[in-house]
Amino acid sequence: xxxxxxxxxxYGVVVLLAVVLGVxxxxxxxxxxxxxxxxxxxxxxxxxxxxxxxxxSGVAGLLSLGHAAFYGVGAYTAALLSTRFGTDLPVNLVASxxxxxxxxxxxxxxxxxxxxxxxxxxxxxxxxxxxLVITNWYDLTRGPMGVRDIPGFRVLGFDLGSPLQSYxxxxxxxxxxxxxxxxxxxxxxxxxxxxxxxxxxxxxAMGLNVGMMKLVIFAISTALAGVAGALLAHSTNFIxxxxxxxxxxxxxxxxxxxxxxxSLPGAVLGAIILIILPELGRxxxxxxxxxxxxxxxxxxxxxxKGIIGEVAAFDLLRGKPSRPKAP
Amino acid sequence: MDAVLLQGIANGLSLGLCYALIxxxxxxxxxxxxxxxxxxxxxxxxxxxxxxxxxxxxAPPFMAVVFLVxxxxxxxxxxxxxxxxxxxxxxRDEASLKSRALREATLMSSLAVGILVRELAELRFGGDMQxxxxxxxxxxxxxxxxxxxxxxxxxxxxxxxxxxxxxxxxLYRTKIGLSIRALSDDLIGALYVGINTDRVxxxxxxxxxxFGALAGLMVGLYYGTIFPYMGFAPTLKxxxxxxxxxxxxxPGAVLCALLIGLSESLAPEIMPTRWVDLIAYVFLLVTLIxxxxxxxxxxxxxx
Numbered sequence: 302x303x304x305x306x307x308x309x310x311x312y313g314v315v316v317l318l319a320v321v322l323g324v325x326x327x328x329x330x331x332x333x334x335x336x337x338x339x340x341x342x343x344x345x346x347x348x349x350x351x352x353x354x355x356x357x358s359g360v361a362g363l364l365s366l367g368h369a370a371f372y373g374v375g376a377y378t379a380a381l382l383s384t385r386f387g388t389d390l391p392v393n394l395v396a397s398x399x400x401x402x403x404x405x406x407x408x409x410x411x412x413x414x415x416x417x418x419x420x421x422x423x424x425x426x427x428x429x430x431x432x433l434v435i436t437n438w439y440d441l442t443r444g445p446m447g448v449r450d451i452p453g454f455r456v457l458g459f460d461l462g463s464p465l466q467s468y469x470x471x472x473x474x475x476x477x478x479x480x481x482x483x484x485x486x487x488x489x490x491x492x493x494x495x496x497x498x499x500x501x502x503x504x505x506a507m508g509l510n511v512g513m514m515k516l517v518i519f520a521i522s523t524a525l526a527g528v529a530g531a532l533l534a535h536s537t538n539f540i541x542x543x544x545x546x547x548x549x550x551x552x553x554x555x556x557x558x559x560x561x562x563x564s565l566p567g568a569v570l571g572a573i574i575l576i577i578l579p580e581l582g583r584x585x586x587x588x589x590x591x592x593x594x595x596x597x598x599x600x601x602x603x604x605x606k607g608i609i610g611e612v613a614a615f616d617l618l619r620g621k622p623s624r625p626k627a628p
Numbered sequence: 629m630d631a632v633l634l635q636g637i638a639n640g641l642s643l644g645l646c647y648a649l650i651x652x653x654x655x656x657x658x659x660x661x662x663x664x665x666x667x668x669x670x671x672x673x674x675x676x677x678x679x680x681x682x683x684x685x686x687a688p689p690f691m692a693v694v695f696l697v698x699x700x701x702x703x704x705x706x707x708x709x710x711x712x713x714x715x716x717x718x719x720r721d722e723a724s725l726k727s728r729a730l731r732e733a734t735l736m737s738s739l740a741v742g743i744l745v746r747e748l749a750e751l752r753f754g755g756d757m758q759x760x761x762x763x764x765x766x767x768x769x770x771x772x773x774x775x776x777x778x779x780x781x782x783x784x785x786x787x788x789x790x791x792x793x794x795x796x797x798x799l800y801r802t803k804i805g806l807s808i809r810a811l812s813d814d815l816i817g818a819l820y821v822g823i824n825t826d827r828v829x830x831x832x833x834x835x836x837x838x839f840g841a842l843a844g845l846m847v848g849l850y851y852g853t854i855f856p857y858m859g860f861a862p863t864l865k866x867x868x869x870x871x872x873x874x875x876x877x878x879p880g881a882v883l884c885a886l887l888i889g890l891s892e893s894l895a896p897e898i899m900p901t902r903w904v905d906l907i908a909y910v911f912l913l914v915t916l917i918x919x920x921x922x923x924x925x926x927x928x929x930x931x
Contacts (some may be wrong), residue, residue, distance in 0.1 A: 364732055423913065
């Protein structure tokens with residue numbers, strides 16, 4: 302842990318950037334240009350999903366089982382915009398984030414006052430409703446057939462469709478998202494969210510606007526899921542409603558739980574583990590979800606705090622134990 | 629009333645009773661542990677598969693299949709409690725037994741066990757619908773006036789009635805039922821007056837799971853749809869019925885299950901069939917927003 306701490310001091314960020322933008326693409330390019338790059342992109346997309354779910358379920362303590370639906374909303378927004386109107390990636394990213402965020406906000410208004418498992422079940426139903434609407438709204442979404450031939454990444458008219466270029470696009474967006482979540486969760490605002498999680502009545506008595514904070518954090522989290530969806534749509538070129546159902550939500554939740562609820566590095570690590578690990582066992586065929594279930598079960602049973610618990614995550618990110626700071 | 633409407637009502641009632649059988653298991657377990665058992669849908673699925681395997685192997689009379697599947701369900705409930713719930717209930721103090729962390733941990737551990745079981749079932753049996761021996765299907769038509777019912781309808785009506793009576797007997801006339809009601813009233817209190825809570829919890833799981841497994845068997849043989857994912861949608865709807873009924877209220881859950889079944893069976897009259905699946909979720913959201921304690925609930929513990 303000491304060595305990790307040392308790394309996390311000022312040049313931790315430089316090392317991280319160097320690894321993500323330099324070492325990994327170099328290694329991947331050495332391995333091969335096709336599949337490794339797709340896998341790396343998928344991993345980074347799930348890193349966004351995992352850290353955004355961690356923001357709402359780990360930091361703010363609102364267990365959501367419908368995260369994949371907003372990921373789907375983002376993917377459909379980007380796919381429909383780019384196939385119908387030929388818009389570029391920046392426009393699509395913003396549109397996906399806005400659409401997913403607004404839907405998340407609207408959905409949260411009635412459900413946010415539910416507590417604990419009732420919120421979890423309400424988000425599960427909301428997720429099913431969203432996916433059913435996407436599946437059944439033939440005119441807009443082509444229903445269960447999905448959307449084909451989504452163009453690859455294009456920025457300001459430049460085509461960035463090659464594996465290496467799309468890797469960099471996804472990597473930059475992912476780093477930005479992780480940075481945003483980092484700034485949000487390791488700040489006075491993040492600590493206020495943690496106060497909500499521990500006891501929202503006490504937090505309200507301290508003068509926090511509990512309802513509005515929950516709404517906003519849920520909307521931010523769904524907006525980030527929308528960004529992940531837009532990246533997915535452009536990197537796979539094909540989406541269908543089945544890609545965003547409950548199993549995906551559970552997969553994302555598993556990543557957060559395995560990494561450690563409330564811990565940003567944990568969420569990143571959880572996403573990497575749960576995407577890469579099943580790929581290693583790809584030869585065994587259908588074992589992917591079995592592995593997800595097994596990992597979720599064992600981690601709840603044996604490591605309830607996750608690989609990197611929240612407190613350890615503070616140590617890791619700040620290079621020292623967190624200390625209360627005057628606002 | 630015209631025959632189409634009557635037919636719809638008959639179909640809706642038998643669908644609703646199936647949801648009710650699942651909802652009873654949910655409600656029992658929720659009442660005792662205050663925890664959601666997400667693996668209930670897999671008990672339901674395995675009940676159907678167990679029935680199918682038994683029928684293929686021995687082709688015994690129907691009642692024997694029913695009892696065997698109930699036994700399998702009870703065994704599954706026993707195992708489920710051991711694997712997914714008991715290990716997380718190590719501490720016995722009030723704070724940790726009522727804590728949010730425990731509820732969410734059991735929610736996720738049961739979810740994980742459910743995924744494991746479903747995926748293993750898919751590996752073993754394949755993801756497609758299982759062929760059912762034609763003699764075992766419960767779909768011999770019987771005309772009652774203008775309405776055509778099937779043997780399955782009668783079996784489901786009879787079974788649900790018998791099981792509800794049995795449940796009332798168990799809960800109000802036996803010692804284990806008294807303990808279950810005590811636990812669901814106040815777990816810590818029950819512990820203090822010397823009830824063996826672990827044993828009662830196991831019993832609750834066994835009763836609830838055998839109801840779930842029987843529901844799976846009936847639905848599987850009635851609609852002819854036995855496949856690893858069969859549990860997801862009906863269990864979610866049963867769960868919605870439980871929430872609508874007011875959590876700890878078994879008659880309420882049964883009524884709401886009937887309501888959901890009826891709405892789903894009558895809705896195609898007024899809306900496209902493909903939107904019918906939305907009904908239950910809309911019911912849930914409306915309930916959660918306007919009746920936070922459930923339609924038949926007594927006290928609002930939730931908000």
